Amino acid sequence: MLANASKKTLLALVLTAGLLPAAPLAAQAQDVVIGSLRNVSGSAQIVRQGQSLPAQSHQQLMRSDVLRTGPDGSLGVILRDDSVLSLGPDSELALEEFEFSPVEDKLGLVTRMTRGTASFLTGKIGQMRPEAMKVETPDATIATRGTQVLVQVSGR
Amino acid sequence: MARRIGLTVVLLSLLTLVACAPKSVVVLIPDPDGSVGKVAVSNPGGSQVLQQAGQATFIEDSQHAPQAPVIMEQAEIQRRFGPALAARPLPPEYFFLYFHRNSIELLDTSLAQLPQILKAIKDRGSVDVSVVGHSDTLGNDQYNIRLSRQRAEAVAQRLTAQQVDPKTLEITSHGKRRLLVPTGDQVGEPRNRRVEVTVR
Structure with a gap:
């Protein structure tokens, strides 16, 4: 009897939890311009909130965009903190986190690279707070200290 | 017989190559102004610091520490990263x-x-x-x-x-x-x- 009651309570709790608004997937707003594309050539796409858009030079980039290039594709990026990135062919890079508000002391640049080749040149975020800039790959985390770095991630 | 052994050796070495081929490579190159910074590469297996122009570390997977840094020749950098390097925008x-x-x-x-x-x-x-x-x-x-x-x-x-x-x-x-x-x-x-x- 008691066991039955607690089961009911549990069920009620589960149901209530289900009614609560779902936690946002990303803590940061996604409609923020964080930079723009340069030197786009060959096949290249921006994946924005699940939708794939053709990438074009001088197009604006939003937080959480994923950049993708095909076998003949390559592209360059200048972010709002003056960080400079580029991707070679068959590459994928997610712009996971971007915060550049020195006045509010909010600084962060985290990218996730899942395949291909890329270059990264530190901008103001990395200069102001080196530990705020990171590149994640499936095999390691890359932390730059004011510099230019090349990264290659092979398919698996 | 000898031929079969030879074939087996070739196949085995191919398998070994595939199994050990590092999955990620990180290379430090100079900034546009010529200065050289520092980069730390780490995973659960360990970490390496690159601080010399052209230094590279290969990483097998997340469970194996990044390998000891080696110098990557300019030609090899171009071979691997040529298109990405060519697509770099001029810095602001x-x-x-x-x-x-x-x-x-x-x-x-x-x-x-x-x-x-x-x-x-x-x-x-x-x-x-x-x-x-x-x-x-x-x-x-x-x-x-x-x-x-x-x-x-x-x-x-x-x-x-x-x-x-x-x-x-x-x-x-x-x-x-x-x-x-x-x-x-x-x-x-x-x-x-x-x-x-x-x-x-």
């Missing part, structure tokens, strides 16, 4: 233009820098130029916001007069709130009477 270029006291007239030395700004815009095909006005701390806040705004607009006008598209200019002003050289209030400081132009 910064210009600081200075003004006469209490005026929107540029100093002659700053006026002489305008052709360089125009060249930077043209070389990049830039559509993203910020023009940000500043002042020293003489006078009140409101006065300086207006003065620094007029300074930024004066610079913008000189650029658009030379066929720069006004839509590509982002004009803002900070008055005396963002000093280049920190001073107290009501201090005339020539280096704070400026417009900062960033060409991206």
Whole structure:
């Protein structure tokens, strides 16, 4: 009897939890311009909130965009903190986190690279707070200290 | 028989190669100004620090520490990263233009820098130029916001007069709130009477 009651309570709790608004997937707003594309050539796409858009030079980039290039594709990026990135062919890079508000002391640049080749040149975020800039790959985390770095991630 | 053994050896070495082929490579190269920074590569297996131009570390997977750094030859860097390197945008270029006291007239030395700004815009095909006005701390806040705004607009006008598209200019002003050289209030400081132009 008691066991039955607690089961009911549990069920009620589960149901209530289900009614609560779902936690946002990303803590940061996604409609923020964080930079723009340069030197786009060959096949290249921006994946924005699940939708794939053709990438074009001088197009604006939003937080959480994923950049993708095909076998003949390559592209360059200048972010709002003056960080400079580029991707070679068959590459994928997610712009996971971007915060550049020195006045509010909010600084962060985290990218996730899942395949291909890329270059990264530190901008103001990395200069102001080196530990705020990171590149994640499936095999390691890359932390730059004011510099230019090349990264290659092979398919698996 | 010998042939079969030979084939097995070849197959085995191929398998070994595939199994051990590192999955990620990280290479440190100099900044555009020639200086060389530092990069730390780490995973649950361990970490490595690169601090010499051309140093590279190979990483097998997340459970194996990044391997000891080796120098990657320029030809190998080009072979692996050629297209990514070619796609790099030019880094942004910064210009600081200075003004006469209490005026929107540029100093002659700053006026002489305008052709360089125009060249930077043209070389990049830039559509993203910020023009940000500043002042020293003489006078009140409101006065300086207006003065620094007029300074930024004066610079913008000189650029658009030379066929720069006004839509590509982002004009803002900070008055005396963002000093280049920190001073107290009501201090005339020539280096704070400026417009900062960033060409991206």
